[in-house]
Amino acid sequence: MATQYEVVIGIEVHAQLSTKTKLFCGCSTAFGSKPNTNVCPVCLGMPGALPVLNEDSVELAIRSGLAMNCDIQEMSVFARKNYFYPDLPKGYQISQFELPICLGGSLAITVPNADGSYEKTIGITRIHMEEDAGKLIHQGADAIAGSDSSLADLNRACTPLIEIVSEPDIRSAAEARAYMETLAMIVKYSGVCDANMEKGNLRADANVSLRPVGQEEFGTRTETKNLNSFRSLERAILYEIQRQTHVLESGGTIRQQTLNYDDSTGKTSVLRDKEDAHDYRYFPDPDLKPLMVTQEQISAIRDTLPELPRAKEARYVDYGLNDQEIKVLLADLDLNAYFENCVKAVPNAESIKEMAKWLVGDFSALVNAAGGSFDTPVIKQDAFLELIVLLKDGTLSGKMAKGILEKMYQTGKTPKALLESSGGGQISDTSELDGIVAQILSANMDVVAKVQGGKTKSADFLMGQVMKETRGRAKPDLVKQLIMDQIAAL
Amino acid sequence: MADALSLAKSLKNREVTSVSLVEQAYQAIAETDGDIKAYLTLTKESAMAQAQSIDKRLDQGEELPLLAGIPIGIKDNILLKGFKTTCASKMLENFVAPYDATVIEKINAQGLIPVGKLNMDEFAMGSSTQFSAFQVTRNPRNLDYVPGGSSGGSAATVSANQVPLSLGSDTGGSIRQPASFCGIVGLKPTYGRVSRYGLVSFASSLDQIGPMATTVGGAAALLNVISGFDSKDSTSEQVEVPDFTQAIGQSVSGKRIGVPKVLMGDAVDPQIRKAIDATLADLVAKGATWEVVDFGCMDEALSVYYILAPAEASSNLERYDGVRYGHRKPDAANLNDMYTRTRGEGFGPEVKRRIILGTYVLSSGYYDAYYLKAQKVRSLVIKAYQKAFESVDVILSPTVPSLPFKLGENLEDPIAMYLQDIATIPANLAGLPAISVPCGTSSEGLPIGVQITGKAFDEMTVLSVADAIHVKETL
Structure with missing residues (x-):
């Protein structure tokens, strides 16, 4: 008998905090501005410019943690994640690494299934704060492949994000979708993130692996990056499950890879292999002191949590x-x-x-x-x-x-x-309607006879006439009652 | 040029004009800088306009800040809007500063007049200013010798009497060592005392801008101008800024001076030991006491520094990628090729050496053994100072254990060059204020400097002890 596989999924969600200004400078976070207009020496990575933490973003990050039952850390530390890319002005991203602001939360989800739905709790490993990168606009093609040059728009650089990392508790694409939808609702209702997927407010990376049912040890995982809708998250995972199952069933092994998902084909493709993985050389950012928050601050934020x-x-x-x-x-x-x-x-x-x-x-x-x-x-x-x-x-x-x-x-x-x-409201006064009903009955005695003969359906015609006479204002069940009563009394 | 405070007095008394002082500075530069080569950029037009405006305000009877109208030189890693900030690197050869550093805003507000940008070791990495990509600066006391570094230009211009004041930056001794070599006063303030905003970062947790001057009084007055909390620098501290010129002429009677054993041993040049001994004797004569303090970790401090500073530098210098500004290799085959060739051409040998060192110590698998361990030792250095300061008010040592060296020396021997910083580095690691003042002259006529290190934010005591020493030397 063929081996039955179980899927294990962990999700990392990047949510843009709904602050007016960027994480480390005073530039606007407005979406859709002319390229490179919401920029300054700090977010452009100019020589000598230094980051200063936006306090509103700290409050929102704490809020997100409280909404997801996390332990808020009194001390967290910003670190530098070093790598070169043209959308990254400083050559490093300021993020939290070893000491994030929130640890150990959970999210209760309702997952639809054939029988209706079931409840499940997904663990949250951590929530950390970080800055976003800019955006590259490739010239002459949609992607970097085939384009002859690229331009960088740094309006988005340094906008505040939180990354919410789940435990590998998710066991199906449907659970993944339910998790993401619930998370989106929570960050939206707690005022943390606008959760507008089209504007890229919320993006998910899905870690997917398979293991034989009953095995405790995890299989080798792949990470599919930048899934920016519930649908693409679900479809990418379904595709990945199918692809990995096929590889395993045909005797192959899964390679630890970072994947890209193409919504138009519904398929994933390799972005980089484990061997090409970056060594990000994380270390605490010496330009920023450790972020300290007090229990008083945390409870004040808790009190305002909707x-x-x-x-x-x-x-x-x-x-x-x-x-x-x-x-x-x-x-x-x-x-x-x-x-x-x-x-x-x-x-x-x-x-x-x-x-x-x-x-x-x-x-x-x-x-x-x-x-x-x-x-x-x-x-x-x-x-x-x-x-x-x-x-x-x-x-x-x-x-x-x-x-x-x-x-x-x-x-x-x-x-x-x-x-x-328009002449008034519904007529529900019996005395006012009695006369009108009597008048309609006497003008339609042939129909009355049919009703008396057992064709009660014909009473509908009489009702219609009364409604017409009252321009629709008569109370329908009262009219029906009066018609039947008057016919019975004839 | 005379001391900044006496010039300020002459200006107030209308015996001289700011225009005449600025003209005098440019005259001196024209006469001597062909040999000394302290300046990379002159800002004559704007300097003259500023001087005229100061004179006009004085004519109108306006009460101006103490140092208004005094010319000053600026190290070329501090951003002065509208002028090139090159860091003496090909990488930033044509980079024009788009904004003013906070210290520039402060000196502008107080009416000081920047006359130009000063040569340095590339990105402040070096101890001789020979690692400048553009020119070699010479020691005004003897043109065969280096001025020290990395603030070699800043020390040389003051030493050559081109200007009375300059700004330098100090990450491991880059203000104090050249001050010592050139026979002037150079102060590294407490970490967090002066905003780093607009100082091109070398090692963020160690960098500090500081004053260089012909006298301790001049340095104190300039420190008044540049100090203070800055909301644009998260590492600047919200502490009171006293009037540092009050330190001048204070008695040192009763002051307790600690002398680290390790910095008075055989590793120190005998001539320097002699000068330090004489200085100590003089301070004792003035009522101070001294004792030997035992630092367990001075030797390790140098190693710690050469792990932490390159680690931070390797990350701080990643922004020079050819994408947004600075040097870019044209016609690269692809992105990686552009990065590799841009940085390969843009950076000089010492900068590359430190980037490689720093990248290595932060790499996965080595981080714990190097970076993390170095941070632990750094905290031991801090504790050692705290303990020492329980029984002494300041710590006195040579600024540099060896005498100034000649041009071309130590260039092929990075370790010998790094040893230049052995006495200055600990104050950076501990974030403490430290000053170098001239305390003697070698048999070859080269200056010898003594270093006074104080408690955090106690520049006042550091300056007063330094002033007591310096007065003797200039008499």
Whole structure:
């Protein structure tokens, strides 16, 4: 029987900290500026320039550690990672090596499977701070191969990153994806990173190895670099599992290599072999003193840590929201903030369910169609809550509310103002409807006869007539009740 | 040129003008620098304009800082905006500084007038200024001799009376050793006293900018100008800056002086020992006491230095890659070829030697045995000083154990060259303030310097003892 293999995966995630300025100088971290405009002697590696640590970045790094249950280190040390590359101005990257700022955390994930999902905890080995490199723009080709020259844009050089290193606890591509998605949510909700994958805010390296099921010792691993979407992370790992399985099954051995993943082909290729590995000659950066933080500083940061996605999720389940609603409400920070503000204003279980339903459904659809955002919503919170009240007290039917919401989005008016100009809300007063029902019945006695003859479906026609007469404002179940009652009484 | 403080007084009294002082400096340079070759770049146009502006302000009765209007020379590893900063290296032959070093901002704010950039050993690596890629500077006291290094230009210009003041930098003795060779005063301040921002890094944990002057008073006044915390240098310290000129003329009575046994032994030239003994006797006559202090780790200090300094240098010099500025080999076949040939051509032999040494000691497999062990010994050196300072106020030793040497000597013998620094290196390792002042003359007429090392941030005591010594020599 063929050997069964188990995959062992560890992931290193680089997350860009959402500071306004760079890690060791005052230059802006703005994305998309003209090349080499957000630069100064420090981030250009000019002779004589010295790094000064950005304090905001320290707070964010600590925040990330607290959000992932790490031990925050009172002393950490910046080291130099020495290597030559044209996007690296100083010839070394300032990073933390032996003494990182966070050690030993964990991340709880929910992994979807055929039976629904299962829970798992992934260990976090460490989180350390480091500066990013610049970007090379290759001329005449997409990659360095085939290009005749390259230009360096150093706007990104020295932007602050944290590297979050997982334990080799991950056992499938699906777990890897769930880990990365959970991590992205956590850094986003803790205010550490914008987690915008398109802007390269979040990039992952995947260490993948196989071992025969039951064997404790790890197999030889490969490291696939710079996976910049959940999808490419998952696909690269699936490909790597398949490739390594094939090598092992055909009697080969896995070489320790650094790989590149090509999203267009879905395949990995060799970037460098173990023999070509750099000796980075790490040593403590003598331009920077050890980074010291006090327990007081750490607890002050802990006190400002917001509720994290998993706790929110549990709360939403308690509200009785469904999986889809929870997923959508958590996916967008601005939408989530809008929802939470509404919940704070009207903390009533039934209203909350109604709000979630409308926010996730029609409201989101309107925002998305208009290409807008919940950051600066056209419909203010008060107006939206007013709509929910009108729904709850029966003034509006669902159908009416949908129409009103659209008009609110178009005009920015409140639901009450819109109702007044359209002649009022839902009619749920029996005395007002009784007369209208009687009038419709007498004008359609042939239909009434059919209903009496057992064709209860024909009552729908009568309902339609009543709704038409009331311009849709009659409360549907009340109308139906009145029709049946009056026919029975004939 | 006379002492900076007396010139400052003449300026205040309007007996001279700043323009005349600057003209005088350029005149002296024109007359003597053809032989001495202290300067790599002159900044005449801007210097004259600055001097005119100072004179105008004095004419208007403005109260100016003490050293306003005094000419000063700047070592060519300190960035002076708009002028070349070459570090005496082909690598930076055409590099024009895009910003001012913090010390330059400070001297500008105080009205001192930079007259030019001074020759040095390439990237401050050397003890004779013969490793400059551009020219060999000669000792003004005897043109057959080296001025010392690496701040050889800075020492020579002051010694030749071209200017009363200069800025040097000291990583293992690069201010004190040339000061000793050229018969002037040179102070390495406490690590963290003076901002390193804009000083081209050699070994970041050891580098310190310091004043060089004809007198201790001049050095003290210049130290006042350049000292202080700088938010742009994470290793600069937030400590009070006293008025260092208050150290001048202070009595040394009751001061306890420690003399390290190892620096008074057979390794020291007899003429130097004699000069040091005479200095000690004079200090005792002035009321000071002295005792022998036993340092266990002075010998190791040299080895530690030649591991740590090259290690840091190998990393600090990685930025000279031909990509953004400086020398670049054109027509390279590929990236690696560009790096190899750019650095191969741009750096001279001593810089390459240290890059190779430093790369080696940081390499995986050797790091623990060399770099890490050296750091441990460094902490022992620091502790040895702490212990010594429990019973003494300052430590006195020769600045250099041997007399100045001739041009061409020691060039093929790196170890002999490295031994030049044996007495100066420990203060860098421990981050302590240390000064070299002239204390005598050899039979060949060459200057002999004595070194006073003090407690961290106690430049005051160092300067006062140095002043007591120097007064005797100049009388």
